[in-house]
Amino acid sequence: MRLMTFLVFGLLLNVSAETYSQQKRLSLTFSNSTLKEVFETIEKESDFSIIYKDAVIEESVTRFNVDYNNTEVSKVLNEVLKNESLNYRIVDNVILILSPPEGSTKTGNQQEIRVTGKVIDVNGDVIPGVNVYEKGNSINGVITGIDGTYTITMDNPEDVIVFSFIGFNDQEIVVGGRSSINITLIDEVTDIDEVVVTALGIERKIKALGYAVTKVGSDEVTSSNEPNVLNALQGKVAGLNITSTSGSSNGSSRIVLRGNSSVGGNNQALIVVDGAIYDNTTYGGTGSFDRSQGISDINANDIESVTVLKGPNAAALYGSKAANGVLVITTKKTLKKSGIGVVINSGVTFIDTYIFPELQNVYGQGKAAVGAFDGMGDDGIPILGGGTQDESWGPRMEGQQVRIGWLRDKPLSTYDPQPNNITDQFRTAVTFKNSIAVSSGNERGSYYMSMFNDRTDDFLPTSTSEKTGASIGVVKNISSKFSIDAKLNYTKSKSHNRPSTDFSENVAFMPRSVKIADVIDKYPESGLDWGNEQFQDGRPKLWSTTPNIQSPFWSIYENSNDDERQKLVGNVNINYKVSDWLSCKFGYNLNETNFNYTNIIALYSRGSTSGGHYSQQIGNIAISTTDFLLSVNKEYLDGNLSVSANFGANQFQEDRRTSYLSGNDFIVPGIETINNTKTKHASNHEYHKVINSLYGFAQVGYKGLVYLDLTARNDWSSTLSPENNSFFYPSVTTSFVFSELMDNNKSIFNFGKIRASWAEVGNDTNPYVINRSYSLSTGARGDSYIKNPGSLPFEDLQPE
Numbered sequence: 190m191r192l193m194t195f196l197v198f199g200l201l202l203n204v205s206a207e208t209y210s211q212q213k214r215l216s217l218t219f220s221n222s223t224l225k226e227v228f229e230t231i232e233k234e235s236d237f238s239i240i241y242k243d244a245v246i247e248e249s250v251t252r253f254n255v256d257y258n259n260t261e262v263s264k265v266l267n268e269v270l271k272n273e274s275l276n277y278r279i280v281d282n283v284i285l286i287l288s289p290p291e292g293s294t295k296t297g298n299q300q301e302i303r304v305t306g307k308v309i310d311v312n313g314d315v316i317p318g319v320n321v322y323e324k325g326n327s328i329n330g331v332i333t334g335i336d337g338t339y340t341i342t343m344d345n346p347e348d349v350i351v352f353s354f355i356g357f358n359d360q361e362i363v364v365g366g367r368s369s370i371n372i373t374l375i376d377e378v379t380d381i382d383e384v385v386v387t388a389l390g391i392e393r394k395i396k397a398l399g400y401a402v403t404k405v406g407s408d409e410v411t412s413s414n415e416p417n418v419l420n421a422l423q424g425k426v427a428g429l430n431i432t433s434t435s436g437s438s439n440g441s442s443r444i445v446l447r448g449n450s451s452v453g454g455n456n457q458a459l460i461v462v463d464g465a466i467y468d469n470t471t472y473g474g475t476g477s478f479d480r481s482q483g484i485s486d487i488n489a490n491d492i493e494s495v496t497v498l499k500g501p502n503a504a505a506l507y508g509s510k511a512a513n514g515v516l517v518i519t520t521k522k523t524l525k526k527s528g529i530g531v532v533i534n535s536g537v538t539f540i541d542t543y544i545f546p547e548l549q550n551v552y553g554q555g556k557a558a559v560g561a562f563d564g565m566g567d568d569g570i571p572i573l574g575g576g577t578q579d580e581s582w583g584p585r586m587e588g589q590q591v592r593i594g595w596l597r598d599k600p601l602s603t604y605d606p607q608p609n610n611i612t613d614q615f616r617t618a619v620t621f622k623n624s625i626a627v628s629s630g631n632e633r634g635s636y637y638m639s640m641f642n643d644r645t646d647d648f649l650p651t652s653t654s655e656k657t658g659a660s661i662g663v664v665k666n667i668s669s670k671f672s673i674d675a676k677l678n679y680t681k682s683k684s685h686n687r688p689s690t691d692f693s694e695n696v697a698f699m700p701r702s703v704k705i706a707d708v709i710d711k712y713p714e715s716g717l718d719w720g721n722e723q724f725q726d727g728r729p730k731l732w733s734t735t736p737n738i739q740s741p742f743w744s745i746y747e748n749s750n751d752d753e754r755q756k757l758v759g760n761v762n763i764n765y766k767v768s769d770w771l772s773c774k775f776g777y778n779l780n781e782t783n784f785n786y787t788n789i790i791a792l793y794s795r796g797s798t799s800g801g802h803y804s805q806q807i808g809n810i811a812i813s814t815t816d817f818l819l820s821v822n823k824e825y826l827d828g829n830l831s832v833s834a835n836f837g838a839n840q841f842q843e844d845r846r847t848s849y850l851s852g853n854d855f856i857v858p859g860i861e862t863i864n865n866t867k868t869k870h871a872s873n874h875e876y877h878k879v880i881n882s883l884y885g886f887a888q889v890g891y892k893g894l895v896y897l898d899l900t901a902r903n904d905w906s907s908t909l910s911p912e913n914n915s916f917f918y919p920s921v922t923t924s925f926v927f928s929e930l931m932d933n934n935k936s937i938f939n940f941g942k943i944r945a946s947w948a949e950v951g952n953d954t955n956p957y958v959i960n961r962s963y964s965l966s967t968g969a970r971g972d973s974y975i976k977n978p979g980s981l982p983f984e985d986l987q988p989e
Contacts, residue, residue, distance in 0.1 A: 213237075215265060217257045224249040227269055228286075237262065238547070241286035249273055263340065271301065276329050276342070283544075287329075302343045306370040308333050308352060316354060316374060324349035324361060387498060387517070391820075391835070398896075398924070403429075405495040407521075411534075417485045418492065419444055422516075426497045441471040441482035445513070458497075458514040459507060460484055463676060465760050465778030466510065466841065467518075468812045478687045478750055480786065486680040486756045488641045488658055490534055490624045493521045506884050506900055508841075509952040520676065522664050523635040524628040532626045540618040542648055546697070550606035553702030554732065555583015566592050566599070573604065573702070579733030581700045595732050596707060597724050610705050611696055614741055620645045634672075637662040647688070651745050654684035675761040682754045689744060696741050703732050709742050711793075727858075728793050739795045747791040754784045770823045776816040783809050789861045800854035803863050808847035815840045834887040845876035878956050879907040894929045898922040906953035909988060916988035920948035952989045959986050 215235055219227055224246045228239045251272060257265055266277050266284070278285040308319045315337025322330025323343060333339045341350065346366040353359045357374040364370075387393050387402070395402065403426045415421040419442040423431045430445045444458050460467040460483075469483040496517040507515055524530030554574050555562050562571035563578055573583075575594025586606050592599040624641035643656045658680035666672045708730045715726055723734065729743040760778040767773065790802040818837040824830065852866025863869065884902040901919045908914075924944040931941075959982050966976045 213262050214259045215257060215262055216259055217265065219253040219255050222253045224251060224253075224269070224273065227253055231262070231265070231284075235262070236282050237284050238282060239284045239286060246275075246286070267301075267303070267342065278331070302346065302348075302364055302366065302368065303340065304343055304350065304364060304368055304370055305338065305340045306372065307337045308339065308354075308372045308374060309337060310357070310374055316357075318354065319374070320351070320353040322351055322353075324351050387496065402499065403497045405497070407492055407494060410492050410495060411489050415489070417442055417481070418487050418489050418518075419484055421489065422495065422497075428499060429497060441479055441485070444516070456513055458516055459511045460516045460518065461507065462487070462518045462758070463520055463760055463778075464762065464776060464816075465758075465780065465814055466507070466812060467758075468780045468782060468810055470782070470810060477689050478752075478788070480684065480687060480752045480754075481682075483756070483780075483782065486656065486658070486682060486754070487518070487678075488624060488639060488660065488680075490532070490626060490641065491520045491639055491660055491678075493519045495519075506837075506886055506902060508839075508880065508882060508902060508904060509950055512950040512952065520660075520662070521626070521628075521639075522637055522662055522674075523630040524626060524637070525630060528630070530626075530628045530630075534622065534624045536622050538620040538622075540620070540648075542612070542615045545612055548608075548611070548701065549581070550608050550701055551585055552581050553583045553586045553604055553606070554578055554581060554700035560584055562591065563594060570601065571604075572599065573602070574700075574732045575734075577733060577735045579698055579700070579735045579738050581702070583700075583702070586702055593707065595723075596730065597712065597719060602704070604702055606701055607704055608701075610699060610701070610703055613705055614696065614745075615648045616646075616650055618646060618648050632666070634663065634665040636664075649686065649688055649745055651686040651749075652684075652688060653686070654682065656680060656682040670766040672764045673761065674764070676759065678756075678758040680754075680756045682756075684752050686745070686749055687752070689750075698733075698738055699741070700732060708732065708740055711743070711747070729795070731795070737796055743791070743794065748789060748794065749791075750786070750788045752784065752786045754782060756780075756782045770821060772820050772822075774816070774818045774820070776814075776818075778814045778816075779811070780813070781809070781811045791861070792855050792858055798853065801861065801866070802851070802853050803855075803861060803866055804849070804851040805863065806847060806849050808845065811842075811844045813842045829892045831890040832887070834885070836885045837883070839880075839882040839884070841878075841880040841882070843876070843878040845874075847874045848872070849874075876956055877907070880953070881905045892929070894926055896922075896924045896926075902951075904951060904953070904988075906988070908953050908956050908958065909986060910959055910984065913985070913987045914953075916951035916953070918949040918951040920946065922946040922948075954986060958982065959984050 213235070215231065217230060217234060219230065222230065228241065228246070231237055232239055253269065255268075262284075263279065270277060276287040278287060308316050308321075310316055315333075317333055317335045317337060319333040319337075319339070320330060321333060321339045321341055323341070329341070329343075331339050331341050343350070343364050346364050348364050350362050350364060350370065351359060352362070352372050352374060354374060360372055360374060362370055362372065387398070395404075405422060405425050409425055410418060410421045419431055422429060422444075431442050445456050457469075460469045467483060471479070471482045496519070498511075498515040498517060524532055552560070556578055560583065562583060563574055563576060564572040566572050571589065571591045572594045573591040584604075586604050589604040591602055591604045593602050621644045622641070623643075624639060626637070626639035628635060628637045630636070638659075638661045640659045641657070645654045647653065658678065660676065660678040662674075662676035664672070664674045710730065712724060712726055712728050712730060717726075719725060722728075723731065729740045729747070731738060731740055758780050760776065762774060762776040764774050765772065784807070786806045788802075788804045790798045792801040793799060794801070816837060816839050818835060821832075821834045823832050825832065849872045850863055850869070851871075852863045852869045854867040855861060856865050856867060882902060882904045884900070886898065886900040888896060888898045890896045899919070899921055901917070903915060903917045906914050906916075922944065923946070924942055926940075926942045928941040961982050962978050963975045964978075965973055967973055
């Protein structure tokens with residue numbers, strides 16, 4: 190079966206390539222051909238690849254007798270599929286054959302409606318990349334080409350076409366039997382008086398900001414049902430690039446705002462949750478595994494909003510960690526303004542693997558660069574494999590009789606292509622998400638509590654993960670001047686057999702003639718001595734003796750890895766309103782993670798660990814911040830001049846402790862523990878960092894027309910010497926809302942602003958870079974000694 194993913198395609202697709210592919214012309218002849226033969230002919234006579242499920246086309250009984258001469262591929266497909274209950278999509282050079290959604294009433298005799306048109310904006314400019322799809326059936330959809338045009342096939346005159354694009358209001362149009370529909374999309378108007386959460390949790394109006402900011406609401410975060418909250422932001426914020434670092438459903442993601450700014454440093458945006466810097470470590474642990482990242486432990490249903498602050502000006506008050514921008518996440522405090530609210534969410538998501546590498550199915554296993562079999566048996570039948578011939582350099586696969594040299598007794602087999610020997614190693618991933626939230630609120634405060642459980646059965650048969658968590662939050666107005674806001678969140682996650690980063694490499698080396706049934710298990714117990722080590726009981730079935738070639742199935746069913754992580758996040762903020770214009774806040778935040786990772790490489794594995802390997806990593810990461818903020822907000826000149834000033838102090842502490850155990854060569858087979866290894870190694874690592882800071886920022890605004898922002902921050906870092914550990918960095922931002930001078934023309938020009946900014950961002954380094962560090966080593970006779978470092982430290986390192 191060919192695996193495919195049902196996706197709603199958006200801006201991530203190359204719009205010009207799609208339009209070009211739909212217009213590509215073919216010359217084809219079909220004579221009494223089945224639907225499957227039609228697809229095979231199109232693939233053979235063009236550079237298109239057609240993806241479908243075998244079961245979908247096996248029901249077709251139609252025979253095709255037709256000639257096409259220099260005909261657009263879209264026209265060929267429309268005619269071929271007009272009597273079939275199938276749809277199609279063209280993405281670049283890939284044709285997706287799609288089943289209609291459940292409940293579709295389309296029949297083979299139903300007349301389809303082919304709708305074409307162009308999408309423009311209010312200025313008459315074409316808009317490429319607009320999502321055009323059938324309402325209630327997002328599978329039937331296209332995107333506009335570089336010239337703004339589209340073509341979509343609908344089933345009924347009553348069907349509704351949806352036009353959707355970021356920055357514009359969605360439009361819905363009833364087909365009504367029309368074959369041509371042109372659309373003008375209207376700009377989505379942002380409420381310029383909307384309040385967003387900016388640095389240090391301070392709320393400000395969008396129009397008053399002198400830097401770019403984007404707010405993403407709760408519904409937009411949860412609608413994608415992504416296990417990792419970061420992935421839910423993809424395509425929702427201009428300049429925000431989110432890249433998944435592995436194929437795992439629960440893998441980590443890299444988040445970069447406005448491109449990379451450092452060649453060798455960290456280019457990722459800072460994440461702040463409820464005013465506290467959030468530990469977003471990407472957990473590697475032992476072995477080559479992506480064990481997800483800190484932000485993946487957050488319950489998406491607890492998120493109220495995400496505000497993206499772009500550039501160093503927007504994030505100046507968070508320090509050097511915010512040089513690449515900030516994602517400010519605000520969690521929910523209540524579900525209703527008053528009374529009791531209850532929300533229950535439950536859902537399931539199915540994800541199929543989508544794109545596999547394009548592989549040839551003509552040549553199979555054999556002698557490298559020779560195009561011949563590995564040898565010839567006494568009976569005149571060629572021998573296939575058994576040595577170091579681990580790739581597809583053999584003869585053409587034409588169904589010849591061969592003997593498989595890498596299986597016991599060299600059984601007789603046919604030498605023919607195995608086009609699915611890679612795709613069939615994967616399964617459909619399934620994610621189950623369940624959560625409940627309860628809140629109660631009145632004028633004296635609010636209470637919020639939630640619980641969630643997420644479980645994923647990933648693409649590989651033995652790969653699973655589960656997260657369970659709970660949170661509780663309290664906002665208490667003790668008096669008209671004094672209030673407390675506190676929240677506590679606990680999450681526990683477990684995963685088993687995450688895919689290793691070299692799994693795809695082992696898969697790629699598999700020859701195109703290898704049958705899955707021949708390698709899916711190890712050699713069974715027989716009690717016999719087979720005379721050849723690679724044939725012994727319990728050894729992996731391998732098509733090659735090359736030491737670094739590992740069977741993918743051995744990696745899935747014999748090797749194992751487990752990880753368990755517990756995260757506790759808590760914060761408390763005490764607010765006191767001294768007067769109408771003066772207030773102060775004290776806050777403390779803690780983000781602590783405990784983790785335990787194990788990795789087992791089974792006995793008889795290939796490579797340097799053929800005797801087996803056990804490793805374990807146990808660690809603790811604790812990040813805490815303590816804040817004090819004094820705020821002044823006053824208005825003068827009858828409210829025309831607004832002045833706000835803030836002065837604050839902050840202490841940031843980061844502590845990391847890690848213990849690592851490993852052992853090689855299991856003594857007793859079947860007991861995979863550290864105590865059952867011949868050689869053992871242990872190490873401990875500690876990491877401590879403190880940054881003390883003083884900062885201030887002020888804003889002056891005049892008549893909602895002109896704004897001036899000033900910030901200043903001084904840090905003292907423990908990672909630098911006392912002579913160099915202090916560094917100062919300021920910023921200046923100004924903006925002019927010129928549309929405020931055009932009150933009579935708001936229907937024509939709604940909002941316009943000119944802004945300019947300048948900023949500096951200081952930076953320190955990691956702990957112990959300026960210190961001379963020594964290591965313990967063991968000599969040839971077993972004696973221990975202290976060894977000098979391989980490089981001298983930067984004792985006079987200065988901040989950048």
